């Protein structure tokens with residue numbers, strides 16, 4: 407072989423070897439990448455995914471006021487179901503902080519709205535009512551505006567927003583399938599500037615879609631929680647007077663122009679957990695025992711948040727609150743994106759009062775983005791103790 411051709415052959419051989427090495431590397435990478443998620447991820451069961459709607463059992467779910475969740479199983483028993491829920495929209499004036507009144511848009515007379523609990527692949531069968539059928543339960547306020555609901559957990563039609571436009575005095579039905587598991591925001595979204603107006607006056611909540619096999623930790627082992635608390639964080643943009651009281655309006659409609667003007671500044675006047683200042687620090691007492699595992703669910707429909715449990719951790723935290731992603735272990739603070747959620751579990755190990763808050767500490771303490779969890783059941787000196795208590799400086 408002439409030297410020139412030998413050189414070309416050598417180059418070709420070199421190229422072939424490089425391509426072979428590259429192929430081997432890619433093949434190994436594919437095997438490695440394919441193996442890693444398979445260790446934790448579970449593939450959907452085709453029998454569940456393809457289960458016929460016509461054969462699904464229909465069950466009613468009675469929703470409850472946050473921060474609590476309706477009684478529920480943590481592992482699915484049987485095939486997908488149709489879960490019937492009812493959301494009644496109320497426009498009401500509430501004192502969200504001392505001297506500060508807001509006309510809210512409230513699902514089921516509460517800000518945030520209630521948390522339905524279903525399993526992945528169930529169907530959610532909603533009746534959305536604009537107004538009330540039960541004036542004793544919800545007061546006598548009549549609604550002024552058109553509303554709807556956009557479920558981030560659903561698929562199509564603006565999350566259902568396009569199929570649920572409902573005028574005062576009307577009701578509308580919407581059925582959708584929970585194809586993703588996780589904790590998902592829902593909110594009113596009637597179009598244009600009505601979207602931020604309705605969301606930032608309280609027209610939002612979240613739905614819990616559990617994996618059918620239940621929650622799993624980073625090792626793939628089952629997690630079962632003893633309690634679940636929902637921390638719905640709400641920002642308000644309240645037109646204020648010079649004396650730190652709010653302006654007052656005759657209804658949800660007449661409040662809108664001034665409030666929209668406040669929103670254009672992007673700076674909330676008030677931020678609360680569970681709709682009102684003091685709600686989860688004074689009005690409602692959250693309790694747990696040492697050894698209990700608490701599922702902490704957080705949503706913010708309009709802004710980011712940074713949950714933190716003072717004195718504890720997120721033992722396991724699901725990125726973006728979505729349970730089909732492997733959870734992160736032992737976090738100090740974690741993320742809620744705007745229009746998103748977080749889900750974390752923590753097993754309490756010491757008694758005491760824990761603050762669960764937005765670790766933007768200005769929002770926690772100068773506003774009211776915080777809650778308290780009161781834990782009883784004993785103290786473990788090995789985890790923490792005072793070798794000596796505060797005393798004059800001794801120099802030793």
Ligand SMILES: [Cu+2]
Nearest residue numbers: 553594604609
């Ligand atoms: Cu609305």
